[in-house]
Amino acid sequence: xxxxxxxxxxxxxxxxxxxxxxxxxxxxxxxxxxxxxxxxxxxxxxxxxxxxxxxxxxxxxxxxxxxxxxxxxxxxxxxxxxxxxxxxxxxxxxxxxxxxxxxxxxxxxxxxxxxxxxxxxxxxxxxxxxxxxxxxxxxxxxxxxxxxxxxxxxxxxxxxxxxxxxxxxxxxxxxxxxxxxxxxxxxxxxxxxxxxxxxxxxxxxxxxxxxxxxxxxxxxxxxxxxxxxxxxxxxxxxxxxxxxxxxxxxxxxxxxxxxxxxxxxxxxxxxxxxxxxxxxxxxxxxxxxxxxxxxxxxxxxxxxxxxxxxxxxxxxxxxxxxxxxxxxxxxxxxxxxxxxxxxxxxxxxxxxxxxxxxxxxxxxxxxxxxxxxxxxxxxxxxxxxxxxxxxxxxxxxxxxxxxxxxxxxxxxxxxxxxxxxxxxxxxxxxxxxxxxxxxxxxxxxxxxxxxxxxxxxxxxxxxxxxxxxxxxxxxxxxxxxxxxxxxxxxxxxxxxxxxxxxxxxxxxxxxxxxxxxxxxxxxxxxxxxxxxxxxxxxxxxxxxxxxxxxxxxxxxxxxxxxxxxxxxxxxxxxxxxxxxxxxxxxxxxxxxxxxxxxxxxxxxxxxxxxxxxxxxxxxxxxxxxxxxxxxxxxxxxxxxxxxxxxxxxxxxxxxxxxxxxxxxxxxxxxxxxxxxxxxxxxxxxxxxxxxxxxxxxxxxxxxxxxxxxxxxxxxxxxxx
Ligand code: SF4
Numbered sequence: 001x002x003x004x005x006x007x008x009x010x011x012x013x014x015x016x017x018x019x020x021x022x023x024x025x026x027x028x029x030x031x032x033x034x035x036x037x038x039x040x041x042x043x044x045x046x047x048x049x050x051x052x053x054x055x056x057x058x059x060x061x062x063x064x065x066x067x068x069x070x071x072x073x074x075x076x077x078x079x080x081x082x083x084x085x086x087x088x089x090x091x092x093x094x095x096x097x098x099x100x101x102x103x104x105x106x107x108x109x110x111x112x113x114x115x116x117x118x119x120x121x122x123x124x125x126x127x128x129x130x131x132x133x134x135x136x137x138x139x140x141x142x143x144x145x146x147x148x149x150x151x152x153x154x155x156x157x158x159x160x161x162x163x164x165x166x167x168x169x170x171x172x173x174x175x176x177x178x179x180x181x182x183x184x185x186x187x188x189x190x191x192x193x194x195x196x197x198x199x200x201x202x203x204x205x206x207x208x209x210x211x212x213x214x215x216x217x218x219x220x221x222x223x224x225x226x227x228x229x230x231x232x233x234x235x236x237x238x239x240x241x242x243x244x245x246x247x248x249x250x251x252x253x254x255x256x257x258x259x260x261x262x263x264x265x266x267x268x269x270x271x272x273x274x275x276x277x278x279x280x281x282x283x284x285x286x287x288x289x290x291x292x293x294x295x296x297x298x299x300x301x302x303x304x305x306x307x308x309x310x311x312x313x314x315x316x317x318x319x320x321x322x323x324x325x326x327x328x329x330x331x332x333x334x335x336x337x338x339x340x341x342x343x344x345x346x347x348x349x350x351x352x353x354x355x356x357x358x359x360x361x362x363x364x365x366x367x368x369x370x371x372x373x374x375x376x377x378x379x380x381x382x383x384x385x386x387x388x389x390x391x392x393x394x395x396x397x398x399x400x401x402x403x404x405x406x407x408x409x410x411x412x413x414x415x416x417x418x419x420x421x422x423x424x425x426x427x428x429x430x431x432x433x434x435x436x437x438x439x440x441x442x443x444x445x446x447x448x449x450x451x452x453x454x455x456x457x458x459x460x461x462x463x464x465x466x467x468x469x470x471x472x473x474x475x476x477x478x479x480x481x482x483x484x485x486x487x488x489x490x491x492x493x494x495x496x497x498x499x500x501x502x503x504x505x506x507x508x509x510x511x512x513x514x515x516x517x518x519x520x521x522x523x524x525x526x527x528x529x530x531x532x533x534x535x536x537x538x539x540x541x542x543x544x545x546x547x548x549x550x551x552x553x554x555x556x557x558x559x560x561x562x563x564x565x566x567x568x569x570x571x572x573x574x575x576x577x578x579x580x581x582x583x584x585x586x587x588x589x590x591x592x593x594x595x596x597x598x599x600x601x602x603x604x605x606x607x608x609x610x611x612x613x614x615x616x617x618x619x620x621x622x623x624x625x626x627x628x629x630x631x632x633x634x635x636x637x638x639x640x641x642x643x644x645x646x647x648x649x650x651x652x653x654x655x656x657x658x659x660x661x662x663x664x665x666x667x668x669x670x671x672x673x674x675x676x677x678x679x680x681x682x683x684x685x686x687x688x689x690x691x692x693x694x695x696x697x698x699x700x701x702x703x704x705x706x707x708x709x710x711x712x713x714x715x716x717x718x719x720x
Contacts (some may be wrong), residue, residue, distance in 0.1 A: 002024075002026055002031060002032075003026075004024040004025055004026050004031075004032075005025055005026050005027070006025050006482075007022050007023065007024050007025070008022070008023045008025060008463075008480050008481075008482035009021070009022055009023075009478070009480060010022075010023060010462070010463070010478065010479050010480045010482065011348070011462075011469050011471075011477045011478065011479050012046070012049070012050040012348060013122060013348050013461070013462040013463075013608070014049045014050060014053065014347075014348055014603050014608075015047075015049070015191065015192055015193075015346065015347070015348060015603075016192065016344065016345035016346055016347060016348060016349075016350060016351065016471055016472035017041060017042065017172070017192050017193075017194045017195055017471060017472060018041050018348065018469060018470075018471025018472065018473075018475060018477055018546075019035060019039065019041055019042035019045070019046055019047075019050050019194055020035050020036065020039035020040075020041060020042060020477070021033050021034075021035055021046070021050060022034045022035060022036065023054070023463060023482040025482050025483065028483055028484065029058070029483075030054050030057070030463060030482065030483065033046065033050065033051055033052070033054060034046075035050070040475075040545045040546070041172075041173070041194070041471065041475065041477075042194045045194050045197055046194070047193035047194060047600065048600060048601060048614065048617065049600070049601070049603065049609065049614065052612075052613065052614065053603075053608065053609055053612050053614045054463065054612075055611075055612050055613055056444070056445075056461070056607075056608045056609070056611040056612045057461045057463055057464070057483070057486065058486075059445075059611040059612070061445055061446075061611060062444055062445055062486065062611070063084075063443075063444070063445060063446060063456060063458050064458050064485075064486045064487025064488055064489045065089045065090075065458060065487055065488050066089070066090050066091065066092055066094070066095030066096075066455070066456065066457055066458060066488065067084075067087040067088060067089055067090060067095070067455070067456040067458075068087065068088050068090050068094070068095060068098055068454065068455050068456075069081070069086060069087055069088075069453070069454050069455070070086055070087065070088050071086065072454075073439075073452075073454050074437075075406075075410070075434075075435050075436060075437040076434060076435060077434070078433065078434045078435070078436060078439070078452055079434075079452070080420075080430075080433075080448070080451040080452050081451050082446055082451050084446075087456065092488065092490070092498070095455055095456075095457060096457075096495075096498055096499050096502055097502060098455060099440055099455050099457070099499060099502075100499060100502035100503045100506055101506070102411070102438045102454070102455075103115070103139075103411055103413075103438065103440075103503060104503055104506040104507060106410050106411045106437060106438060107139050107411070107507075110410055112139055112140045112141035112143075112390060113141065113143070113408070113409070114408070114409060114410040114411060115135060115139040115141045115143060115409070115410075115411050116135075116141070116143035116144075116394075116395060116400045116403075116409045116411070116412050116413070117131060117132070117134075117135045117143065117144050117145075117412070117413040117414075117415070118145065118146055118147075118397060118400070118412070118413070118414045118415065118417045118419065119131050119132055119144065119145070119146040119353055119356075119358035119415055119417075120146060120147075120353065120415040120416030120417055120492075121146050121147050121148065121346075121347035121348070121349050121350035121352075121353045121417075122347055122348060122349060122416050122462075123349065123353070123415060123416050123459075123467075123492050124349065124352070124462075124465070124467025124468055124469060124479055124492070124493070124520065125349065125352040125353070125355070125356050125467065125468045125469065125470060125476070125523075125524060125527070126467045126468065126493045126520035126523040126524055127415070127467065127491070127492035127493045127496065128146070128349070128352065128353040128356040128358050129356040129357070129364060129523055129524075129526070129527050130492075130493050130496040130497060130500070130523060131144075131358070131413075131415055131492070131496050132144045132356060132357045132358050132364075133382065133500075133513065134496055134499070134500045134503070135413070136357075136363075136378070136382075136389060136390070137382040137384060137389075137513040138500060138503050138504060138507060138509075138513065140388065140389060140390050141390060141394060142360050142361070142369045142390050142392060142393060142394030143360060143394040143395045143400060143409065144357070144358055144359065144360055144394055145358065145359055145360050145394070145395070145396050145397040145400065146350075146353050146354075146358045146359070146397065146417065147346075147347065147350065147397065147417055147422060147604075148350050148353065148354050148358075148359065149359075149396050149397035149398055149688075149689060149690060150313075150397060150398070150422055150423075150690065150691065150693075151309055151312065151313070151345070151346045151347075151350065151690075152166075152309065152312050152343050152345060152346070152350070152690075153312065153317065153396075153685070153688035153689060153690035154311065154312035154313070154314065154317020154318045154320060154321050154685050154687075154688040154690045155307070155311065155312045155317070155321045155343040156343075156354070156688065157318045157321075157685075157687050157688040158317075158318045158319075158320075158321030158322045158324075158325055158688075159321065159325065159341065159343070160569075161318075161322065161573065161575065162322060162325045162326075162329070162572055162573050162574075162575065163325070163341070163563065163567040163568065163569060163572050163573075164567050164568030164569030164570075165562060165563075165567070165568045166343075166354075166366075167343075167351060167473075167474050167549075167562070168340070168341075168342040168343060168344070168345070168472055168473045168474065169334060169335075169339075169340035169341045169342060169561060169562040169563055170304065170337070170338070170339065170340035170342055170473070170560070170561040170562070171473045171548065171560045171561060172192075172195045172198065172342070172344075172472065172473045173198050174304070174337050174338050174340070174560070174561065175195070175198050175199050175202045175208070175304060175306070175338070176198060176201055176202045176205070176206045176208070176338075177206075177302060177337050177338030178202060178208050178300070178302050178303065178304040178338040178339070179207070179208055179209065179300045179301050179302050179303070179338075180208065180209045180210075180211065180296055180297050180299075180300035180302075180303045180304075181199070181202065181208060181209075181210060181211070181303065181304040181305070181306065182210075182211045182212075182213060182293070182297060182303075182304070182305045182306070182307075182327075183199065183210065183211070183212050183213075183214070183220055183306045183307070184212070184213040184214060184235070184305070184306075184307045184308075184310065184311060184324065185213075185214060185235070185307050185308045185309060185310020185311035185312070185694075186214070186218075186306060186307055186308025186309075186310065186344055187214070187216060187218040187220075187308070187597060187598075188218065188220055188306070188308070188344065189218055189219040189220060189600070190218070190597075190598060190599055190600045191308060191344070191346070191597070191598050191600075192308075192344050192472070193600060195306075195344065195472075196219070196220065199220065199223070199306075200220075200223050203223045203224075204223070209225045209296060209300075210223055210224040210225060210226075211224060211225060211226045211227075211228070211293045211296060211297065212224040212226070212227045212228070213227075213228040213230055213235075213238065213239075213285075213293070214227075214228075214229070214230065214310060215229060215230055215231060215232050215310070215593075215595060215660065215661050215664045216595070216624075216659055216660050216661070216664075216666060217229070217658055217659050217660070217661070218659070225296065226289055226292055226293050226296065228285045228289050228290065228293060229284070229285065229661040230283050230284070230285050231282070231283050231284045231285075231593070231661075231663070231664070232310070232314075232582070232593050232595050232664060232694045232695040233314055233316075233581060233582035233593075233692075233694065233695040234279075234282050234283035234284075234285075234579075235310075235311055235314070235320040235323055235324070236316065236319050236320055236323045236577055236578075236579050236580070237274055237278060237279040237282050237283055237579050238279050238283045238285055238290060238323075239320075239323035239324050239326070239327060240271055240274035240279070240323050240326070240577055240579075241274045241275065241276045241278065241279035241287075241290050241294075242290060242293060242294035242297070242327060243271050243274070243294075243323070243326050243327060243330055244271045244272070244274045244275060244276070244294075245276065245290065245291050245294035245295065245298075246294050246298045246327070246330050246331065247268055247271055247330070249294075249295070249298075251294070251295065251298035251299060251331070252298075252330050252331070253330065253331050253332035255332070256329075256331075256332030257329070257330065257332075260329075260332070260335075260566070260567070260571055260572055261329050261571050261572045261573070261574060262571040262572070262573050262574070263573050263574045263575070263576075264574055266574070266576050267326065267574030267575065267576050268574075269576070270576030270577060270578075274579075276288075276290045276291055282579065282581075284661075284663075297327060297331065297333070298327075298330070298331050300331075300333065302333065302336060302337070302338035302339050303328075303331060303333035303339060304333065304338060304339050304340050304342060305324055305327065305328060305333075305340070305341055305342060306342045306344055307321070307324055307342070307343055307344065308343075308344050308346075309346070309597065309693070309694065310595070310694055311324055311343075312343070312688070312690060313690060313691065313692065313693040313694045314582060314685065314690075314692050314694055314695060315580075315582060315583050315683040315684060315685050315686075315691075315692040316580045316582075316685060317685040317688055317690045317692075318685055318687045318688050319575075319577050319578075319580065321343075322575050322577060323577055324341070325341055326574060326575075328340070328341050329572045329574060334563055334572075335561070335562070335563040335564045335565070336561070336564070337560075337561055339561075340561060340562075342473075344472055345471075345472035346598075347604070348469050348471070349469040349470060349471075351470045351471065351472060351474060352468070352469055352470030352476070354366075355470055355531070355533065355534070355549070356527065360393055360394030360395055360396055361393045361394070363375075363377075363378050364378075364527055364530065364531040365530065365531030365532060365533055365534070367531075369389075369390070369391065369392075369393060369394070370391050370392070370393055371391075372387075372391060375387075375389040375390075375391055377530055378530065381526070381529065381530050382513040382514065383511035383512060383513055383514065384511070384513065395409070396689040397419070397689075398423070398424075398682075398684055398689050398690070398691060399689060400412065401419060401423065401429060401432035401433065402432055404432045404433070404435040404436050405435050409436070410436065410437040410438065411436070411437060411438040411439075411440075412436050412438075412439050412440070413440040413442070414439070414440065414441050414442065414443075414449055414450070414453075415442045415443075415459075415492060416442065416443055416444075416459070416492075416607075417449070418447045418448055418449045418450075418604070418605035418607055419433070419449050420433060420447070420448035420449040420451075420452070420605075421447070421448050421449075421604070421605030421606070421669065421670075421672060421675060421677065422604060422605055422669070422677065423677060423682075423691075424677055424680040424681060424682045424691040424692070424693060425647045425648075425677070425678075425680060425681060425682040426648065426675055426677045426678045427647060427648050427678060428647070428682060429677075433449070433452045434452075436452070438454055439452055439453045439454055439455075440453060440454070440455050440457065441453035441455070441456050441457070442456075442457040442458075442459050442492060442495060443456070443457075443458075443459060443607065444458070444459060444461060444489075444607065444608075445607050445611060447605060447607045448605065448672055457490075457495050458487065458488065458489040458490070459489060459490065459491065459492045459495060460485045460486070460489045460490060460491045460492075461486075462479055463481070463482045463483050464481055464482075464483050464484065464485045464486065464489065464491070465479065465481055465485075465491035465492075465493075465520075466478075466479060466480055466481050466491075466519065466520050466521075467479045467491075467493070467520045468520075468524060468537075468539075468542065470549065471546075473548065474548045474549045474559070475546040475547065475548045475558075476534070476537050476542055476546055476547055476548075476549060476551075477542060477545075477546035478539070478542055478543065478546070491520075493517065493520055493523060497515040497516070497517055498515075500513070500515045501515045514526070521538075521539040524537065524538070524539065525538070532550070532552065533549045533550040533551070533552075534549060534551065535551065535552055535553055535554075535556075536551035536552055536553045536554045536555070536556040536558075537549070537551050538554065541554070548560055582683075582692060582695035582696075583681060583683035583692060583696075584646070584681050584683070584692075584695070584696045584697045585697060586663070586697045587697060589699065590644075590645065590646070590697035590698055590699045591663075591697075591699060592629065592663060592664065592665045592697070592698050592699065592700060593663060593664045593665070593695055593696070593697065593698075594643070594645065594664075594665055594666075594667065594676075594679055594680070594695070594696050594697070594698040595660075595664055595665070595666050595693075595694050595695065596666070596667055596668070596669045596676040596677070596680060596693050596694070597666065597668060597669070598668060598669070598670070599618055599668045599670070600618075601614045601615075601617045601618040602614065602615075602618060602668065602670035603670070604669070604670065605669075605670065605672075606670040606671065606672065609670065610670065610671075610672075619710075620652065620653065620671065620673075620674075620710055621650070621652045621653075621667060621668060621670070621671035621673070621674035621676070622652060622653050622654065622655045622667070622668075623641065623643055623652055623653075623654050623655065623665050623666070623667050623700070624654075624655050624657050624659055624660045624665060624666040624667075625654050625655065625656055625657070625660070625665050625700065626656075626657070626658065626660050626661060626662040626663070626664070627656050627657075627658065628662045629662055629663065629665070630654065630656040633700060633701070633702075634702070635654050635656065635700065635702060636654075636656065637654065637655060637656040637657075638653055638654070638655075639653065639654050639702055640652070640653055640654075640702070640703050640704065640705050640707060640708050640711075641653070641654045641700050641701060641702055641703060642700070642701050642702075642703045642707070643665070643667065643679060643698050643699070643700050644679070644698060644699050644700075644701075645678075645679040645680075645681070645696055645697065645698045646697070647678065647679060647680075647681065648678030648679055649678065649679070650667070650674040650675065650676070650678055650679065651674060651703055651707045651708055651709065652667070652671075652674040652708065652709075653708070654700070665698065665700065667679070669693075673709030673710060674709060677693075679696065679698055680692070680693050680696055681696040
């Protein structure tokens with residue numbers, strides 16, 4: 001057997017579970033990935049992405065030299081170019097000087113509102129902290145966001161309103177201590193596979209009862225006591241009907257409600273109208289199932305709720321998440337092991353990027369930007385004159401591009417994200433991208449968004465740098481360099497600190513905000529010095545197993561579950577709710593509801609997994625369609641079809657399957673050649689600004705094989 005030169009312990013770069021990986025390196029090549037059985041998060045288990053999805057590091061299309069577009073780009077006529085011949089390879093000095101010159105020119109001319117940045121939920125805490133610092137400290141703007149806006153913004157706003165904290169309240173592996181748990185809006189086996197293993201063990205080995213509430217029949221339904229096949233966009237009536245039953249049948253934990261909550265009376269009045277009959281009428285879920293689910297959860301000793309983006313990615317995502325949260329406040333299923341409110345965070349470091357302040361309303365540590373005391377704390381830390389930081393809340397991810405016009409955003413810096421795959425209504429997004437005056441892409445590949453850029457800054461993969469990720473259950477873990485950077489690629493934090501110094505020199509600021517770091521541990525120490533939830537997190541302390549935030553000081557052991565005594569806002573707050581339907585409902589012309597999401601083998605816009613052998617396991621986009629619907633429109637399994645909405649169309653093959661309920665079709669959003677987001681609607685939740693990815697109206701019609709983008713991906717190939 002091959003003997004490794006070294007085995008490097010690190011954290012998986014894909015999903016928010018945060019599995020521990022051991023990278024086996026021989027001759028500067030990773031040839032095997034394992035995980036130790038005593039790994040605290042994943043106990044030696046890995047899914048196919050963690051085990052095999054590292055080969056994108058070596059992909060021939062990876063770009064490892066800085067580049068500038070040969071043809072100067074202008075607002076209004078910006079073009080998307082993948083061909084490397086359209087780019088000129090340049091030195092780091094030239095690339096960074098050019099970037100600094102253009103950014104400073106636009107900032108001087110148009111001011112802070114013209115500048116915007118997408119941070120990256122795949123990059124480390126240290127990378128993200130520095131990038132938001134660069135834009136806040138140098139360009140004095142809060143136009144700072146990342147893809148948290150696109151996944152759990154509704155959950156974040158709702159949790160902040162209800163309890164004052166937006167992270168998962170409990171450790172994921174505590175599910176085996178629950179006697180009843182609800183999984184809703186989450187295909188956990190495909191999206192958080194190792195947490196799904198723990199959920200299955202909770203049922204099979206520990207006797208827990210599982211309730212699945214979801215339009216799709218995920219594998220978890222095989223383990224569930226109840227499956228409520230809800231129509232997308234009807235979470236508020238279904239969860240509020242469960243609250244209605246809990247109230248009517250006096251299953252309320254009155255002691256908890258009296259001591260720990262507020263606004264109960266107003267809430268209870270608002271729940272009167274949400275009868276199980278009403279919920280059945282709008283959601284299609286049998287009223288008896290709603291009553292059974294309410295009783296089962298309310299009567300549990302330790303009930304927990306886990307949810308995914310089926311709750312949050314709606315134009316009423318905040319209300320939807322509040323309806324879920326109310327159940328825990330009514331029953332007191334929170335603040336103890338095996339209970340809790342658990343939004344399953346998608347990306348490996350979306351929790352960390354949020355903690356690091358990569359959001360337009362918050363500094364690191366969720367300190368609101370419009371509070372002068374918070375601004376003063378960060379101004380002191382960054383050597384900025386009193387009053388120098390902006391108190392104005394910035395634009396969200398979803399707003400930054402729609403503000404790309406004269407008088408709005410002119411310069412955009414994108415680190416590792418791919419809005420040309422992840423934004424809703426991509427035809428409109430394309431138009432917005434074309435309006436930018438200057439675009440920076442810092443990434444591994446020229447993806448669909450980077451192909452619009454003026455300058456490309458090649459960064460390292462997670463295996464070529466040090467740092468930390470914070471996983472879905474708030475565990476800060478080490479990322480370790482296993483390989484030297486490929487070519488001239490540099491870690492993101494080094495690119496940013498080098499660029500920041502050049503920008504600062506051009507701006508002629510009297511004091512430096514501080515960009516001299518020799519190791520990312522110094523960056524984390526800077527965060528910990530102001531952000532109290534990370535105060536006790538040091539590289540030394542997380543050397544072996546990581547620590548769960550909050551970690552209040554260097555003696556604090558971390559916090560496996562939250563809210564044992566109180567909520568950060570004091571009392572948990574009930575909110576009266578109304579049912580507001582999704583913006584675009586099916587009709588005669590567009591009779592199906594489209595829902596989008598991920599599949600096990602792929603990751604988001606595909607920048608990594610579509611440059612990996614994982615692509616061979618799932619090589620093409622498919623639309624999942626229920627057999628009843630397929631029969632109605634005379635479509636057979638594997639047939640080429642066109643799916644159209646009022647915004648765009650894609651051609652792909654159909655999979656006829658009972659994995660989705662009748663009337664609802666599903667398309668994964670990883671495939672540029674049949675990009676699901678050409679179809680989705682750009683309606684936003686008014687509070688969270690999250691798009692309605694989970695519900696828009698589409699029609700389906702058969703087409704010839706010749707119309708497929710990749711007809712050579714034969715029907716029998718891949719897992720569908
Ligand atoms: S479950 Fe998530 S963190 Fe674990 S190996 Fe798979 S992708 Fe990586």
